[in-house]
Amino acid sequence: MQFSPPVSRDRIISAFPKCYNPQACLQMKDDWNVEAKVACQDRTTRLQGYDRFKMSKAVVVGDLNVGKTCLINRFCKDVFERDYKATIGVDFEIERFEMSGLPFSLQIWDTAGQEKFKCIASAYYRGAQVIITVFDMADIKTLENTKQWLLEAVRENEPDSCFVFLVGTKRDLLSTEECQRTERDAVKIAAEMNAEFWSVSSKTGENVQEFFFRVAALAFEDAVMKDLESGTTSSTQIGDGSILNDKTLEVTQEKPKKKSCC
Numbered sequence: 001m002q003f004s005p006p007v008s009r010d011r012i013i014s015a016f017p018k019c020y021n022p023q024a025c026l027q028m029k030d031d032w033n034v035e036a037k038v039a040c041q042d043r044t045t046r047l048q049g050y051d052r053f054k055m056s057k058a059v060v061v062g063d064l065n066v067g068k069t070c071l072i073n074r075f076c077k078d079v080f081e082r083d084y085k086a087t088i089g090v091d092f093e094i095e096r097f098e099m100s101g102l103p104f105s106l107q108i109w110d111t112a113g114q115e116k117f118k119c120i121a122s123a124y125y126r127g128a129q130v131i132i133t134v135f136d137m138a139d140i141k142t143l144e145n146t147k148q149w150l151l152e153a154v155r156e157n158e159p160d161s162c163f164v165f166l167v168g169t170k171r172d173l174l175s176t177e178e179c180q181r182t183e184r185d186a187v188k189i190a191a192e193m194n195a196e197f198w199s200v201s202s203k204t205g206e207n208v209q210e211f212f213f214r215v216a217a218l219a220f221e222d223a224v225m226k227d228l229e230s231g232t233t234s235s236t237q238i239g240d241g242s243i244l245n246d247k248t249l250e251v252t253q254e255k256p257k258k259k260s261c262c
């Protein structure tokens with residue numbers, strides 16, 4: 001019988017992903033941190049054959065109907081749903097990456113924007129390394145509300161422990177001028193929130209993959225750097241998040257996704 005190697009479903013990030021707008025950017029550099037790079041290369045040789053994955057958690061928050069679910073579905077499943085179906089409570093996806101030769105997983109939590117589900121959703125904000133605040137570029141009042149969403153998500157986490165992103169969706173609905181105007185407003189709000197700004201369309205897919213690659217790269221690098229700072233570089237764990245082994249991850253991914261768990 002001929003042996004065929006398993007097909008990798010990891011998304012390989014080989015170059016450090018760039019920001020969308022240098023005026024609202026969390027990190028301006030265009031390559032991995034040198035120390036992190038060296039540490040990763042070192043691990044790759046040492047850890048050949050290991051079956052453990054580091055996972056970071058990203059929570060996606062924002063008003064109802066702004067396009068949180070569509071954003072996640074465009075990236076994770078490459079689909080776009082035209083009809084609105086409210087998220088009830090929360091839902092999540094896990095995406096696997098390979099960075100600097102090391103596996104990394106991003107848990108992406110989709111939360112409900114409807115007020116009546118807030119109490120369920122907010123219970124899942126805890127332990128996030130990334131907070132993604134979403135607004136609808138075609139509905140400007142949702143931009144102002146992102147500040148409140150951020151406050152609520154941050155409250156459940158250590159101060160200054162999360163990367164914050166501000167994402168404007170539905171850019172396909174705006175003219176070039178409208179888009180530029182809204183982006184200028186968003187850059188100001190991003191500065192107040194200490195967030196990195198992105199403008200995307202889940203309908204056309206514009207900037208969606210670039211955005212999530214950026215999220216994954218920053219979260220991964222941060223996890224490696226935290227490890228180096230805490231002196232745990234000789235361990236097989238990267239970062240302070242959860243670890244799961246390959247088999248657990250396979251099972252999680254093969255199971256039908258739990259819709260709206262609470």
Ligand SMILES: Nc1nc2c(ncn2[C@@H]2O[C@H](COP(=O)(O)OP(=O)(O)OP(=O)(O)O)[C@@H](O)[C@H]2O)c(=O)[nH]1
Pocket residue numbers: 062063064065066067068069070071081082083084085086087088111112113114169170171172173200201202203204
């Ligand atoms: N034209 C366009 N429509 C979009 C885009 N993203 C989302 N929509 C539409 O906006 C509506 C709401 O999208 P959802 O992703 O369900 O919104 P949500 O933020 O998850 O809403 P809640 O679950 O209530 O919090 C749907 O009808 C989508 O088809 C986009 O990029 N462009």
